[in-house]
Amino acid sequence: MPSEPRLSARLFVEGPEAGRPRLDVLFEGDGGITALMGPSGAGKTTLLTCLAGLLRPAHGRIALSGEVLFDSEASIFRPPEERRVALVFQSLALFPHLSVWENVAYGVPRRKKSERKEVALSWLERTSALHLAHRRATALSGGEAQRVAIARALASEPRLVLLDEPFSALHHELRVELGAMLRELLAASQLPAILVTHDAADVARLASRLVTLDAGRITQDRSVSP
C-alpha cells in the first residue's frame, strides 16, 4: 500500500455564485518548493488560507505529516495555532509594535523568553538579518522586512511553509538573492513549501514543481527542474 503523501488536501470552497466554487482542488505534495501560479482570483491565496486554517472550506480534508487538520465529514477542524503551518503574507504582516527579534521570537515554541530570544537571533543570523535585531519592525527596507518575515516563519518550527508572493515588491537582484537564501533554508530543514508567484523566473530558479490554478481548479501540475 502506497504511503500517504506528506501533504494531502482536498478542498472545496463556495464562491459567491452557485456552481462556481472559489476553490475545488485535490492538492498533494511531498518535499521541495511547489510554485503556484495563475491569474488573480484563481484561488491561490484561498488555497493557502485553507491550508493555514484561516479559512474553513465548505467540505474536504487536509492531512499533513499523517495528522488530520481538517475533515468535514468527521467534523475535524484544527485552528491555525495548532497546525504548525507558517504563512508569509504578501504584506509580510510584521508586528509593528515589536522589535525585529521580538517578531521572530513570537512563534518560537519555547517557554523561557531567553530561549526564545536565542532561537530568534540564530534565525536572524541565518537570514543575514542579525544586525537588525533591535530595530523596530517598521524601520526596515523591503528586503530587510522580507528576511525578517522568513526568519519569523521558520523560527516557529513549521511543518509546511506557505509564501504568498513574498518577493513581489523587490527588485530583481534582491529577488534572486532572497530566493536562493529561502531555497537553501528550506532544503536544510527539509520543509515542504508552497510559493505563490507571478514570476516565471522565480519558478525556474526555486521550484521543483509547478501547479497552475484557474477559476478555482488545477489546470496544470508538472515537475520542473530547480
Added chain:
Amino acid sequence: MTWDPLLLSLQVTSAATVLATIVGVALAGLMVRSRFPGRDLLETLLTAPMVLPPTVLGYYLLTALGRTSILGRAYESVFSEPLVFTPRAAVIAGFLAALPFVVKTTRAAMEEVDPRLTAAAATLGAPPFRVFVTIVLPLSRSGIVAGVTLGFARSLGDFGVTLMIAGNIPGLTQTASLAIYDAVQANREAEAAGLVTVLSAFAVAALYAGTKLAQRKPHAF
C-alpha cells in the same frame, strides 16, 4: 470651603474608571473577536446611558438595586448594609457613565487592527487569548487611552444618576458636582466657584492628557 466633595469625587471616579476600563475593554474585545448574536443589541444597551435621561437610568437602577430588589437584598445579605445611597452606589453611577465611552472607542480602535496581523499571530501558534493580549491590545492602546480619559471626565461630572441612586448626603455621597448644586442653591458663591474651577481644570487636564497619550502611536504606518 471643604475639600471633602472633591476628594470623594476623585475616589469614586477613579474606582468607576478602573472598573469601566476592565469591563469595557473585555466587552469590546468580545464584540470584535467573536460574532455572537445580539452583539449590536448589547452595544446599544451599553451605549444607552449616553442618551437616556439620567432620571430614567437612575430609576432603573433604583428598581434593580434598591433594598427590596433581588440584587439589593443579595448585596445586603453579603455586606450587611444596603447598596443604594452609599459611595459604592456613586461608583456604579460613575461606572455606567464611563462605560459607553470606553466600549465605543476601544471597539473602534480594535477594529482598526489589521486582520492580517492577528492571522499571522495565529499561524505562529498563538491561541486567541494570546493574540488578544499581545497584538490587539497594544495596537489599540491609543484608542483605549482616549476612551478611558473620556470616560473619566464624563464620570467625574456625573450628576443625575449619582443623585438618584447615591443621594446627596454631605460627607458620604456628596460628590463635587452635587456639592456645586447645593452651594449655588444656598448662595455660597465662593464655594461654588471654587469647586467649578477645580472640576473644570480636572476635566480639561484629563482630556488633554488623553489626547497627548493617544497621539503616542505604537507604530508609524
